[in-house]
Amino acid sequence: MKRIIPPVKGTRDFYPEQMALRNWLYSTVRAVSESFGYQEWDAPFLETLDLYAAKSGEELVKKQSYVFTDRGGDEITLRPELTPSLARMIAARQNELVFPVRWWSFGPFWRYERPGRGRSREFFQWNIDMLGANGAEADAEMVAIAAAFLKAVGLTPAQAQIYVNNRGLMDTEFDKLGIKPEKKADVSGLVDRREKMNAEAWETNAVEIGLSASQLEGLKSILEDRERWRNSEELTRLFKTLETLGFLEYVKYDPNIMRGLLYYTGTVFEAFDISGGVRRSILGGGRYDNLLRDVGGEPLPAVGFAMGDVVISLILQELMLLPKLPISPAPVLVTVFSPELLMESISLAADMRLNGLKVVCYPEAAKLPKQFKYADRMGMRVVLVIGPDEANTGKVTVKNLSNGTQETIDRSKVSESINKILESQ
């Protein structure tokens, strides 16, 4: 084999089969987003480094971003996330937009990470946000959208769950334990790591951070108490709204969910695949009421979440929930019997297209078995044949590939016959 230049590490090639899946995911995301009245939008794929330096974590900017200097000497970044672009664009038109703004987006992002199972350097991400609405009911809508998506792709509550927590509640609980404000970030990080470490190492870590024995015991009892959400008015309203929306079975309170440290201020949530032994994160988000103010806009409450395409595709594939998508967009093949009849076939195909059918015409006269085999492998459902007999009598043979039956009929009745076959499914 000749040497083929390899693709860039961490990128994926989208052959038609994978492209069909990507588009299917996109269309599902679109359907769910639009059912809640969200508008599609997008930002540039290239942004200045400054945009992320302002508010994203150092890790994301310094180690995980693709940064290059363009010919004009500016530092440019391939966008690693969408929220800073959202904040920038909202802030620029803060006085003319109609609030609350409900926007969604599906596009490519880049992060220079170590590629592995469920992780690539170039990926697609669904982002959906509501800005200008405060309150637990808005948070509930966002969680409901996530649940509606899980349901739309066929994941049951037994396979996927959305775990919800509230930063405000945790803050109050930390206060009760006497954890000082300057320690809260460390403790949040500790909570975030709990699921990933063994119990012993986690407790050692807690002591290193400076928790006393009684604080550690208090923290553990908070993290094991699944009813403490009742102490939070916001969470109480959120769960009530989710019940009314009909998605409560997908949602649970989980005090272990903290979600990094950056811009989240209230409700935080994360959806996991729980069908296997390992909890895999499908999507995550929460309320970030300070971001607009932090990037120089007027204060504006906001809530949203993001979902990468890689993990969800992997999960759906493992659970065999991916739909069988047609290989060829055209279900009809017109065969070419002989060189003399080539124009006859091309003309028939053109006719069928005028009737609104998606049609492929074989490009040359080849042996019929070969052409039928092509139709079969391309997943086509109807094959048309014009041989000398049909050409002389103005007829066409229509074969239904799913059951092997065929009939020879007047050319004028062909499209009707095809439609009947395609409808029969």
Add this chain to the structure above:
RNA sequence: GUGCCUGUAGCUCAAUGGCAGAGUCCCUGACUGUGGAUCAGGUUGUUGUGGGUUCGACCCCCAUCAGGCACCCCA
């Protein structure tokens, strides 16, 4: 970034220092106007790459690249 495992035909994999193979796919024919099934025949390789050891390397050693798994990090 760290450790372990893997890399052989388009694909899935054999070959334990001695002639590189099988299944599948593909092509041809059985079937000169009909796909899937069956049967027969045929093509397919710088064994990831570069060095080294050896009379001789897919096999052993070193390096490198790529992929997988577990950490680390992150969401």
